[in-house]
Amino acid sequence: MCSTPIEARLERDPLRFARRFSSPADQEVAAFLAAMLAFGRVELFGAVLERLFAAAEGQPAAFVARGDFRALRGLYYRWHPAEDIVDLCALAGRVTRTGGFERLFSGRDTTERMTRAIDEIRASSPSRASFRRFLPSPRDGSAMKRWCLFLRWMVRTQAPDLGLWRSFSPAALVIPLDTHVFRISRLLGLVSRATPGWSAAGELTAALAKLHPADPLRYDFALAHLGISGDCRARRDDAICPACPLREICVHGR
Secondary structure, eight states: OOOSOHHHHHTTSTHHHHTTOOSHHHHHHHHHHHHHTOOSOHHHHHHHHHHHHHHTTTOHHHHHHHOOOGGGTTOOBTTBOHHHHHHHHHHHHHHHHTTHHHHHTOSSOHHHHHHHHHHHHHHTSOOOHHHHTTOOOGGGTOOOHHHHHHHHHHHOOSTTSOOOOSSSOGGGOOOOOOHHHHHHHHHTTSOOOSSOSHHHHHHHHHHHHTTOTTOGGGGHHHHHHHHHTTSOOSSOOTTTGGGOTTTTTSTTTO
16 A cells, blocks of 8 residues: 555654664553654654653663653643653553553453543543543543554554554554544545544444454554655545555545
8 A cells, every 4th residue: 555665654653763662661661652642743743752762861661660750841742731741751650560551451342441541540640631631532532543553553563563462452453543544544435434533443443354354453554654645635636646556446546
């Protein structure tokens, strides 16, 4: 679907931050922080993550465990002030000390896993409105894009994902539904709903599961990067559409 090699795509993907580390503990913490801040323009959140991991001095797991976040003073991103980023790091440290993120997502039903995990995190987290934006819930209809992204990285063993967890089947994952993936999926007839949300994410995941039941999210990286790269413009483009391998099933391609 994407002709550009995975490594080239990763240069504009937040997963690249977690892949810098070799320790599973560092990878998990880096993946969590990167996923939570992966919204908006790639260049903007990428710059914030560069500063965050520079402050961690190459050891994100030890950094969040230590709890000394003075190096993050003045670091903010969009509506998240520095105290939100500090509390996000503190959250990572707290979860790591109490059994890790994998424990939080134990269970069978994906909606129940996500809801229960967020409820547990909310119970010990600040109630500031800005910080709570890190903690949406399927109960509220949220697509849970950043949390689903984090889970994809942790669970899938195929490139480019990390595959650190063994208690969670790739078949149980829900696709990280962002604006790019939602728009392209509607063009391909994979989603009928008019608005993105948890129900639309489930509908798209079910459609992809018909193609690969054991690993429906194998298509997520390619779908997302069609939009991120500009290879799909969400409209007919005679310079792009005729060469697209999806043109026969795409509304604009046809």
